[in-house]
Amino acid sequence: MASLTVTDEQVRATPAKVIQPAWVRVMHWINAFAMILMILSGWQIYNASPLFGFTFPRDYTLGGWLGGGLLWHFAAMWLLMVNGLAYLVTGFATGRFRKKLFPITPSGVLHDVRAALTFKLGHDDLTVYNYVQRLLYAGIIVVGVLIVLTGLGMWKPVQLHWLVMLFGDYPTARYIHFFCMAAICAFLVIHVLLALLVPKSLRAMIIGR
Amino acid sequence: MAKRSFLIPGVDKRLLIKDSIKTMPDVTRRRFIAGSASLGALTLLTGCDVVDSSSAEEMLKSVSKFNDAVQAFIFNPDALAPTFPESAITKPFPFNAYYDLDDAPDVSAADWKLEVRGLVDNKKSWTLDELHKLPQVTQITRHICVEGWSAIGSWTGTPLRDFLKLIGADTRAKYVWFQCADKDGYNSPLDMRSALHPQTQMTFKYANEILPRAYGFPVKIRVPTKLGFKNPKYVVSMEVTNDYKGGYWEDQGYNSFSGS
Numbered sequence: 273m274a275s276l277t278v279t280d281e282q283v284r285a286t287p288a289k290v291i292q293p294a295w296v297r298v299m300h301w302i303n304a305f306a307m308i309l310m311i312l313s314g315w316q317i318y319n320a321s322p323l324f325g326f327t328f329p330r331d332y333t334l335g336g337w338l339g340g341g342l343l344w345h346f347a348a349m350w351l352l353m354v355n356g357l358a359y360l361v362t363g364f365a366t367g368r369f370r371k372k373l374f375p376i377t378p379s380g381v382l383h384d385v386r387a388a389l390t391f392k393l394g395h396d397d398l399t400v401y402n403y404v405q406r407l408l409y410a411g412i413i414v415v416g417v418l419i420v421l422t423g424l425g426m427w428k429p430v431q432l433h434w435l436v437m438l439f440g441d442y443p444t445a446r447y448i449h450f451f452c453m454a455a456i457c458a459f460l461v462i463h464v465l466l467a468l469l470v471p472k473s474l475r476a477m478i479i480g481r
Numbered sequence: 482m483a484k485r486s487f488l489i490p491g492v493d494k495r496l497l498i499k500d501s502i503k504t505m506p507d508v509t510r511r512r513f514i515a516g517s518a519s520l521g522a523l524t525l526l527t528g529c530d531v532v533d534s535s536s537a538e539e540m541l542k543s544v545s546k547f548n549d550a551v552q553a554f555i556f557n558p559d560a561l562a563p564t565f566p567e568s569a570i571t572k573p574f575p576f577n578a579y580y581d582l583d584d585a586p587d588v589s590a591a592d593w594k595l596e597v598r599g600l601v602d603n604k605k606s607w608t609l610d611e612l613h614k615l616p617q618v619t620q621i622t623r624h625i626c627v628e629g630w631s632a633i634g635s636w637t638g639t640p641l642r643d644f645l646k647l648i649g650a651d652t653r654a655k656y657v658w659f660q661c662a663d664k665d666g667y668n669s670p671l672d673m674r675s676a677l678h679p680q681t682q683m684t685f686k687y688a689n690e691i692l693p694r695a696y697g698f699p700v701k702i703r704v705p706t707k708l709g710f711k712n713p714k715y716v717v718s719m720e721v722t723n724d725y726k727g728g729y730w731e732d733q734g735y736n737s738f739s740g741s
Contacts, residue, residue: 433562
């Protein structure tokens with residue numbers, strides 16, 4: 273019996289390991305909120321002049337009309353950019369990116385993709401990202417940077433002309449901006465699905481443990 | 482060439498008409514936040530009702546004003562819009578308005594005069610012949626629409642800053658406010674620094690031909706450092722003023738500075 277009883281002292285002596293520090297959790301959820309605002313208002317803007325032969329259903333757009341969508345987009349962009357910049361700075365400064373996302377080796381990725389597809393990829397230790405996670409998380413950061421840069425270029429194609437030139441020209445920046453959105457949406461679907469399949473990872477992103 | 486071809490679908494004639502209908506001002510759109518089903522979707526997704534319609538609208542208006550200030554701050558009066566060779570011109574250059582081409586203002590040159598008002602020394606009105614005698618320059622620049630599409634065109638006319646000097650405008654004033662012949666009284670304010678930008682032009686010609694009705698005969702103000710809706714067509718008067726007098730689209734929620 274005694275061995276099954278846990279004293280207060282013992283609990284305090286062995287605190288559960290913090291998987292996601294507070295700054296990661298706060299910035300993650302701010303980003304999620306800002307990103308959803310950006311996507312829904314972006315769909316509204318897309319619908320005013322579609323790049324392809326389809327539009328987004330009105331129910332999944334924000335703002336009611338083009339003008340409203342633009343207001344949301346150019347408001348939420350500040351939240352997305354300030355939060356994203358703070359995340360990048362903190363991620364590099366604390367060494368989190370280096371520790372958690374690197375190295376990404378081709379053999380490691382191949383191995384883990386195969387394991388994932390045969391449902392043999394374990395999540396026993398949530399503090400260590402497997403190679404599929406590393407690739408996706410590092411990749412989505414790159415896409416995030418790209419979508420912000422193309423967006424800024426399209427917002428100020430004269431003042432930030434050099435930024436537009438980096439991507440070719442204004443219409444090309446517009447296409448890249450769209451494909452980055454598509455990549456983020458694809459990521460979002462997989463990310464949410466996997467978080468629901470491994471609920472303890474979702475818990476870690478909410479309460480840290 | 483390939484680049485031009487993917488511009489065309491965005492400015493397809495039928496699409497444009499559809500867009501025009503969509504962008505018709507109506508009462509429901511003026512309240513751009515209220516009653517939209519998308520808010521329900523947002524509430525569902527975020528799990529909290531963050532967007533009570535009137536407070537959201539106030540918040541968005543404040544951020545838009547903040548964005549005006551940010552854009553004025555980063556506006557470089559010497560930064561030129563990129564120019565292009567003639568081969569890059571988009572053909573046909575799209576007609577775009579909140580009405581069909583058949584409903585576009587049909588201005589008679591004989592009856593038309595450009596009125597000049599406000600903080601200027603010489604308030605004389607200008608006939609088209611008088612304006613056509615002014616020194617002119619040509620620019621081939623990209624017109625970028627608030628809707629996202631863009632098209633490259635060739636515009637010829639007098640730099641607006643030269644005309645402002647000619648009429649003795651007080652260039653310390655905050656705005657040049659344009660009134661147009663469009664139905665519903667289109668108008669738009671242009672901040673003075675943008676009005677004095679070297680590429681801002683009082684345009685009389687498109688592709689070296691007298692401005693056709695579709696592109697704003699008799700006078701268009703071409704501002705390559707602004708979105709298309711801040712490039713007024715069918716201009717009938719300009720007023721140099723310190724008052725913010727609003728504009729057709731600006732009043733409905735498009736960001737007022739809308740600089741490029």
